[in-house]
Amino acid sequence: MRAGEIANPSRRAALAGMLGLLGLHFSGRALGQETIARHGIAMHGEPALPPHFTHLPYADPAAPKGGRLTIGVVGSFDSLNPYIVRGQSAGEVQTYVFEPLLIRSLDEPFTLYGHVAQSVEMPDDRSSITFTLNPAARFSDGVAISAETVAFSLDILKRLGWPNLRNYYSKVERVEILGPRRVRLSFPAAQDRELPLILSLLPMLPQHRLDDTRFDQTTLEAPVGSGPYIVGDVDVGKSVVYSKNPDWWARDLPFTKGLHNFSEIKIEYFRDDNTMFEALKKGIIDLRPEDNPTRWQTGYDFPAAREGRVIRESFTSGLPKPMFALAFNQRRDVFARREVRQALTALFDFEWINANLFSNTYRRTHSYFEGSELSAIGVSASAGEKRLLEPFMDKMPAAVLGGTWRAPVSDGSGFDRTRVREALDLLAGAGYLPKDGKLRDRQGQALTFEAMVNLHEHERLLLAWRRVLDRVGIDLRIRVIDSAQFERRRQNYDYDMIPWAWGASLSPGNEQAFRWGSKVADQPGSFNLAGVKDPAVDQMVLALLAARQREDFVDAARALDRALIAGAYVLPLYHLPERRIAHASSLGHPQKTALFGPTFESWWRKPASP
Structure with a gap:
């Protein structure tokens, strides 16, 4: 019998004992607040679609069926488990084979509708969430999905899954099995209004198929899920x-x-x-x-x-543009000083690169929520933002607070002397002065760093930047490696600088902590690639998660944008319109x-x- 499989007739009792050891409980009692069953939930406001909608607005119910679609991906894979750090997984397994309790509509900022769970109940304070499962929901091998499946999936991912999953799921204090198809997750201490939606995206994993002593090991065994597709031919x-x-x-x-x-x-x-x-x-x-x-x-x-x-x-x-940038790894001494990061940003001649490499097609990215109401660019800080940022005002440049900050603009010549002088002044403040044709610190060490890439397009970009850096005495080494090695080193933060694109949404939340939070900065596998450990950033993320009204949410997002811009943690690049x-x-x-x-x-x- 595989771990997680509970034999009849005492299956329920056995699972109750196992869950009791984990602090999980069966219960039929409701928590203090009245709740009603809903067909969907939204982060803010109400779902746009009514309870008995017929199809999604961006889908054609009369679409023809059949045929094959072949998609190309740059990279490789050596595992079919997309939920663990080890190995390089075929990430599409998560999309095609596994399903969450609720499914996200891609036509709303953050709204989920019933799927494996046909309805959901949630109190006003969002301290718990109760799922009632669809009686038809089952895995591809015909085994029904039950409340026990939910408890198993939460537990195994909380212990052995990706670091971000462990962070989210560890906030659940109590799991109550209310019946064969009803389960409640409670988290009264979380103070996180997004958490019920995050938990609703919990993928259903087959406890009758998984060995939880080996779950965190790579595997090429075809997984069993409840999604629309099953894994067929695999050429590793x-x-x-x-x-x-x-x-x-x-x-x-x-x-x-x-x-x-x-x-x-x-x-x-x-x-x-x-x-x-x-x-x-x-x-x-x-x-x-x-x-x-x-x-x-x-x-x-x-x-x-x-x-x-x-x-x-x-x-x-309709989404904000992604933040495509070069991340300064502050775990390395060379990027520990903000002045160094700001100087290198000033030396990046976007105008020349855009004209000579990209026919002026790109737009410069300035904000972490570029092109949306969540961006702090062009908007002075509101009274609400100032209250949030008040403890950190000493680190907040006036231009960032006033909304006038922009990524440096050059004259497009390829060597803007005004920008070069600004950069050299910043570097002098950090202790770097010219000597023997190089910029050196007080110990005589040259300013040098390595950028790690896995795409030749990124190498081309860095070569253009290096033209300027060479002229001012900064050594940039460019290392081009294959995608597998790139991913391994990314997960372990084994680089000085790395290009990356952080996608953006109109409902930023917990993922921001996994990208910029102090708690994950030294945790392998996070997306805090810059090693940010900034109390201002941490506090703004908490404000995002606590916001009940849209106005407060926008204030928190803009304040987060300002805190990240002020820290100069990445060199913002560009985006297509x-x-x-x-x-x-x-x-x-x-x-x-x-x-x-x-x-x-x-x-x-x-x-x-x-």
């Missing part, structure tokens, strides 16, 4: 085929109508972006997002594009684009002409 490191489960329990639910339309989805892995582009040209893959503006303008003059078999489309998104995708003309998609942008799960293969 090269490709995975996901086959539609014809018996998928949720295939007729309103939330899934018009989604998951392909009979097969194949993920092909490539060592670099250029190789993947060649695969598109040859018809090996069906689509790829295009982030290279020069290639978008001039690179699509090949037979399939000229003949209309590959087309290009641009899509807009729209999302560009090249794809086979045989693919179709709904007319409406979701708030989050194009969602491939709503696309389909057009039927062949007779």
Whole structure:
């Protein structure tokens, strides 16, 4: 018997004993506050869709079914477990094979609707959440999902899952099994209004299939989930085929109508972006997002594009633009001083790089919530923000507080002497002065650091930056490594500088602590790549999670933006104004684009002409 499997007839009693050792309990009693069953929950306000909606607004319920979609990914994989730190997982398993209790609508900032759990109850103070499971919900092997499944999934991920999952799930103080299909999670001390939504995204894991003594080990055994696809052919490191489960329990639910339309989805892995582009040209893959503006303008003059078999489309998104940046690893002494980080940012000549490398296609990114009401750029701090930031005002530059700060702008010459003088003054304040053609500290050590990349496009960017750094006496070494090594070193913070893109949403919350929080700065596997340990940032994240009203939430988000900008923890780079995708003309998609942008799960293969 695998660990987690409870034999009948004493299965419930045995599980109760196991859960009791973990501080979990069975109960049929309600907590103090009255609750009502809901079809969905939103972080702020109410769900946009009514209880009996027929389909999602960005899905076409009449979409054709069948065919194969082949997608390209740069990288590799050696594991099919997407929930652990070890190994490099095929991340799509999480999307296609496993399902959460509730599913997120991609047309609202942060709203979840019933799925594995058909309804949810939550008191006004959000100190608990109760799920009633759909009686039809089951894994692909036919085993029903129960309240015990929820308890098992929470426990194993809290102990052995990714660090961010452990952080979230450890806030749950009590698990109550209220019946075969009802379970309550309580967290009265959390003071985290987002936590009920985070817990609603708990993936359902099959306790009858998993050995929890080996869960944190890499595996290539095909996982069993409750999602629309099952794992088919696997060529380790090269490709995975996901086959539609014809018996998928949720295939007729309103939330899934018009989604998951392909009979097969194949993920092909490539060592670099250029190789993947060649695969598109040859018809090996069906689509790829295009982030290279020069290639978008001039690179699509090949037979399939000229003949209309590959087309290009641009899509807009209602989300803030991602923060694509170079992270300064403050765990390394070279980047411990803010003046050094600010000086290096001043020496990055975006205007010259954008004109000479990218045909002026990119826009400079200034904010961690660029292009949204959550951004502090162009907006003076409100009274609410000032109250939040009051203990940290000594670290808050006037330009950041007043909303006038921008990433440095050059004259576009490739060596703006005004910006160079500003940078040298900052470096002198940090103890770096010119000597023997190099900038050296008081001990005579040259200012030198290494940037680690896994894409040649990023190498090209850094080579352009290095032109300026060389002239002022700063040594930048560029190390290009493969994606597997890049991921291992990223997880262990084994780098001086690293390029990264942090996605943004209109409902930032707990993920901000995992990106910038002091508690995870030394925890392997977090996305705090810069090693930020800033009390101001920590407090602003807590304010985000405690906000009950939209006004307070916006204040907290803007205050967080200001705290991160003031710290100069990353060198902000750029973004495209729209999302560009090249794809086979045989693919179709709904007319409406979701708030989050194009969602491939709503696309389909057009039927062949007779």
